Amino acid sequence: MDFSFGVILHNLPYLIAAAKWTLLISLVGMAISIGLGVFICAARMSRARWLAAAAALYISFFRGVPLLVQLLIFFYMLPHIGLDLPAIAAAILSVGMCSAAYTAEILRGAFQTIPAGQTEAAKALGIAPASYWRRILVPQALRLGMPSLINELILLVKVSSLASVVGIGELTRVAQNITGQTYRPLEIYIAAAAIYFVINLIISQLGRLAERRMQLAGGARLGV
Amino acid sequence: MEYELFLRYGPALLHGFGVTLLAWVVGSFGGLVLGFVIAVVYRWSGRGLRTLLQAYIELIRGTPFMIQLFILYYGGPGIGLVLSPVQAGILSFVVYGSPYFAEIFRSGFNAIPPGQIEAARCVGLTETTIMRRIILPQMLVLITAPLTNFVIILSKETAILSVVTVPELLYETQTMAAETFTYVEPFLVLSLCYWLLVIVTARLGQMVETRAMRHLKRA
Amino acid sequence: MPDQAPIITVRGMSKFFGEFQALADITLDVRRSEVLCLIGPSGSGKSTLLRCLNFLEPYDSGEVRMEGRLIGWQEGVVPRRPLPASTLREQRRQIGMVFQQFNLWPHFTALQNVAEALLQVRNLPRDQAMARAEAALEKVNLSDKAGNYPSGLSGGQQQRVAIARAIAMEPSLMLFDEPTSALDPELVGEVLSVMKAMAAEGMTMVVVTHEMGFAAHVADRVAFLDQGRLVACLPPAEIFGRDPSDPRIHSFLQTYRERNVV
Numbered sequence: 205m206d207f208s209f210g211v212i213l214h215n216l217p218y219l220i221a222a223a224k225w226t227l228l229i230s231l232v233g234m235a236i237s238i239g240l241g242v243f244i245c246a247a248r249m250s251r252a253r254w255l256a257a258a259a260a261l262y263i264s265f266f267r268g269v270p271l272l273v274q275l276l277i278f279f280y281m282l283p284h285i286g287l288d289l290p291a292i293a294a295a296i297l298s299v300g301m302c303s304a305a306y307t308a309e310i311l312r313g314a315f316q317t318i319p320a321g322q323t324e325a326a327k328a329l330g331i332a333p334a335s336y337w338r339r340i341l342v343p344q345a346l347r348l349g350m351p352s353l354i355n356e357l358i359l360l361v362k363v364s365s366l367a368s369v370v371g372i373g374e375l376t377r378v379a380q381n382i383t384g385q386t387y388r389p390l391e392i393y394i395a396a397a398a399i400y401f402v403i404n405l406i407i408s409q410l411g412r413l414a415e416r417r418m419q420l421a422g423g424a425r426l427g428v
Numbered sequence: 429m430e431y432e433l434f435l436r437y438g439p440a441l442l443h444g445f446g447v448t449l450l451a452w453v454v455g456s457f458g459g460l461v462l463g464f465v466i467a468v469v470y471r472w473s474g475r476g477l478r479t480l481l482q483a484y485i486e487l488i489r490g491t492p493f494m495i496q497l498f499i500l501y502y503g504g505p506g507i508g509l510v511l512s513p514v515q516a517g518i519l520s521f522v523v524y525g526s527p528y529f530a531e532i533f534r535s536g537f538n539a540i541p542p543g544q545i546e547a548a549r550c551v552g553l554t555e556t557t558i559m560r561r562i563i564l565p566q567m568l569v570l571i572t573a574p575l576t577n578f579v580i581i582l583s584k585e586t587a588i589l590s591v592v593t594v595p596e597l598l599y600e601t602q603t604m605a606a607e608t609f610t611y612v613e614p615f616l617v618l619s620l621c622y623w624l625l626v627i628v629t630a631r632l633g634q635m636v637e638t639r640a641m642r643h644l645k646r647a
Numbered sequence: 648m649p650d651q652a653p654i655i656t657v658r659g660m661s662k663f664f665g666e667f668q669a670l671a672d673i674t675l676d677v678r679r680s681e682v683l684c685l686i687g688p689s690g691s692g693k694s695t696l697l698r699c700l701n702f703l704e705p706y707d708s709g710e711v712r713m714e715g716r717l718i719g720w721q722e723g724v725v726p727r728r729p730l731p732a733s734t735l736r737e738q739r740r741q742i743g744m745v746f747q748q749f750n751l752w753p754h755f756t757a758l759q760n761v762a763e764a765l766l767q768v769r770n771l772p773r774d775q776a777m778a779r780a781e782a783a784l785e786k787v788n789l790s791d792k793a794g795n796y797p798s799g800l801s802g803g804q805q806q807r808v809a810i811a812r813a814i815a816m817e818p819s820l821m822l823f824d825e826p827t828s829a830l831d832p833e834l835v836g837e838v839l840s841v842m843k844a845m846a847a848e849g850m851t852m853v854v855v856t857h858e859m860g861f862a863a864h865v866a867d868r869v870a871f872l873d874q875g876r877l878v879a880c881l882p883p884a885e886i887f888g889r890d891p892s893d894p895r896i897h898s899f900l901q902t903y904r905e906r907n908v909v
Contacts (some may be wrong), residue, residue: 207506224501268623270587273598273615280611358490365492369591383502390503397491397499404490546703547750547809551764551816552740557731561767565754 211388212395219392223376229296229367236300237356237422241307242342252315259308266305272366274295274302279370295367299360306356314349315341323350340402347418354411358404375399433618437604444600445621448586451514451596455521456579462522463529467561470530471537485527493524494588501592517589517596525582532574536567569640576633580626587622597621654679654820654851655700660709662695662875669695671875673709677820680849683880684862688899693855696872697822700853701742702735713741713820740768743813747825749796749805757784757808758793761815769816783815784808787841800899803834806842814845820846823854859903863887871896 247259266274278298282289287314289297326336346353368377379396383389434441470481488496500509500523501516511519540563548558590599601618605611653676662670670692677683685693698704700711702719711718718738721728721843729735751760762780771779784790787807797805806826823842827835839861846852846865856862862869863883869897870880873895879886886896 235444264627265619265623268626269619270584270622272587272590273619273622276602277612277615277619280615284612339485362490365494366588368494376492376498379495379498388506389498389543390506393495393499393503397487397495400492400495401487541748541750543746543748543750544752547744547746547812548752549736550701550703550739550742550744551812552736552768553764554736554767557767561763562752566752 208388208391211386211391215382215386215392216395218378218382219375219395219399222373222375223403225292225372225374226361226364226400226403227368228292229299229364229372230357232296233299233303233360234353234357236297237303237307237360240300240352241302241311244304245311245315246309246337248308249315261303263308266302267307267309270301271363272369274298275366275370291370291372292367295370295372299363300366303356303360306359307353310352310356313344313352314345317348318344318369350411350415350418352374354408354414357402358407361400361403361407433604433608433613434612435500437600437608440600440604441597444595444597447514447594448583448596451517451589451594452586453520456516456525456582458518458522459525459582460575461525461611463531464533466526466530467533467537470534481530485530488524488527493520493585494519494591496524497588497592513592516592517586517594521582522587524585525578528578529575532571532578533553533567535574536571537563539570540566546556569637572633572637572640576630576636579633580629583625583629584622652679652741654675654714655853656710656712657700658710658712660696660699661710662692662699662704662706669822669875670699670706671719673877675870675877675880677851677853678867680843680851681867682846682852682854682865684866684869684883685735685853685855685872686857686859686862686869686886686899690874692873692875693872694824697824697853697855700822701739701744703744705729713738727902736768740816741819743816743818743821745809745813745821745823745826747828749797749802749809749829751812753797756794756796757789757800757804757811760797760808763811764812764816780811780815783811786814786844787811788837801834802830803837806830806838810838810841810845814850820853823852823856825855825857827856827858859887859900871899873899 244259244262247255248263250256251261275295275298279291279294282294322340322344323336326340364374365376367374369382371377375396379392383392386392445528447617466481466484467585470478473481497516497520500520501513503513504511504516544562548562586596587598589596593599597618601614605614608614655677657673657675660670661668673696685696687693695704698905699706700713700718702711705719716722716738719730721730730738751757752763755763758777758780761783762776765776765779766773769776772823781790781793784793789804789807789809789811792800792804792808795804797808800808808885810826826842827838830838835858838859842852842854842861843865852865866883868880869883869886871878871886873894878893878895885892887900
């Protein structure tokens with residue numbers, strides 16, 4: 205076996221540069237996921253039956269179909285409905301919509317952990333739902349769901365590799381290109397794996413720090 | 429909707445579905461077995477081996493499935509491992525799934541109150557007997573849900589195997605779409621197929637869990 | 648009257664948890680057919696001492712011998728090496744143990760709980776194992792509950808099944824680790840009467856307990872531990888008498904006197 209570290213060193217800058225796109229996809233995708241996820245979660249828990257059913261359907265579909273298939277459908281469908289988005293935007297949107305289904309369930313679990321007594325107390329004090337949702341429930345749900353949400357972000361980093369299939373020049377795609385030139389798949393893909401690993405390591409460490417900060421600020425943890 | 433198109437490609441699609449099922453079932457099973465072995469070895473290991481196993485688990489869980497697949501399929505020959513696409517697919521499932529399954533088994537072991545294991549040791553049962561008669565029966569009920577969950581995740585990951593030309597369902601659908609210049613219909617049907625598979629699997633998992641609960645009568 | 652030959656001898660036994668010394672230099676005998684109660688304040692090491700007797704906790708120095716055989720460690724090996732698992736298991740089969748939390752296996756019925764070791768360890772044929780298990784349940788007055796799962800039994804009943812499980816193996820010695828501490832008060836009596844009956848039949852018993860009434864009336868000797876040391880090991884009359892030798896015993900028993908238990 206001749207493993208060439210030189211190949212890795214030489215191409216590392218290109219791989220790291222491509223990692224920017226990986227981060228872009230996962231971070232913006234996560235933002236969309238949370239933003240959309242909160243609404244889907246609210247719809248899912250709403251008392252309007254049709255709304256809850258629609259949300260449940262959304263969640264079931266986006267969790268039931270492989271993300272790769274969703275990405276491909278998205279990509280080829282968009283021009284047909286007249287939306288001319290740049291490839292990267294389409295990819296991020298697709299990833300975000302899929303992840304929102306998972307985020308909605310994470311948040312739903314978090315909301316259900318908040319003791320019902322808190323809502324009762326707010327109602328008894330005459331606080332309006334919009335207000336206590338925004339100031340009491342959502343902040344706590346986010347805090348309780350933090351570990352799972354961090355997990356979801358890590359998942360998005362890994363899943364961003366699928367964007368390579370639709371031609372986006374993120375880490376996996378660039379690794380494929382470099383492999384095509386250097387004929388050193390083992391070294392290059394291991395290097396790419398290492399970069400993904402480091403990114404995820406940093407995210408989970410930051411996540412743990414954020415969790416600890418939130419614990420000091422006071423609040424229960426989901427599933428300790 | 430061109431029904432005759434589906435008739436023409438029917439066999440190929442069915443074959444693709446078969447390959448999907450094959451990779452999924454064999455890969456899941458292999459991953460389960462490897463995961464169980466890892467969990468058991470972890471239970472009986474000292475610090476050193478445990479750190480090694482932890483590192484393995486963290487590494488596999490921290491990197492994308494597709495990259496692992498590429499390492500095995502494209503990088504394999506570099507270390508003398510030449511695999512067909514299907515073989516690479518199944519092997520990467522075994523590798524990818526093992527840490528997740530291992531963690532599920534590990535939390536299952538830990539969920540059994542240690543007092544019961546102590547009582548078993550006091551009365552003279554061997555460790556294997558304890559695992560077989562005390563731990564596993566109780567554990568099976570607890571881990572059915574997370575196991576089903578992850579097996580469902582693996583079923584969706586089979587789509588990624590198309591990237592290395594495994595002739596599974598997505599691959600065959602893409603071929604059909606390319607050759608017939610249709611896109612929406614085949615892919616919508618494809619989505620429904622996966623969706624159905626996931627729903628059915630989830631249902632089966634629930635049934636297994638209820639059956640196991642009835643059979644084992646936990647306190 | 649207990650036979651004078653000791654079944655268990657403990658000599659200079661000490662046990663550490665990291666830096667903390669849980670037991671210091673314990674020396675005592677357990678005589679055949681005697682009931683020895685271990686009492687003392689929380690954290691005094693009573694349970695630790697009990698658990699060292701069957702090596703559930705490995706002791707660090709000194710010796711614990713059962714009928715002359717060294718428990719847990721290989722004989723004559725320096726530095727100390729633990730016995731192989733199979734030998735330790737064999738030693739443990741001679742010793743029955745009853746836990747504070749019962750530790751029944753919830754997925755087996757009472758009868759199956761009692762029969763499990765007979766099937767797996769003694770390798771008895773099924774009908775023999777079941778017959779012996781039924782006999783053991785009969786001894787603890789639970790024949791009618793043989794088909795119940797632990798979830799369908801009260802605490803006192805569960806503990807009696809646990810006792811049956813231990814005695815089915817016909818041990819030479821029974822260890823009880825606070826057997827009634829987890830029970831509602833009205834259920835304590837049924838477990839204590841089973842234990843009294845066992846004592847009357849001549850079973851050698853070492854009992855860690857807070858039930859001073861049991862210690863005062865059923866024990867042949869009572870051992871008082873404080874902060875890991877064996878302060879005294881005497882017949883109950885002397886421990887519970889008006890003038891115990893040691894002020895520590897006096898202050899420990901004070902709360903029980905106030906509640907009129909002794």
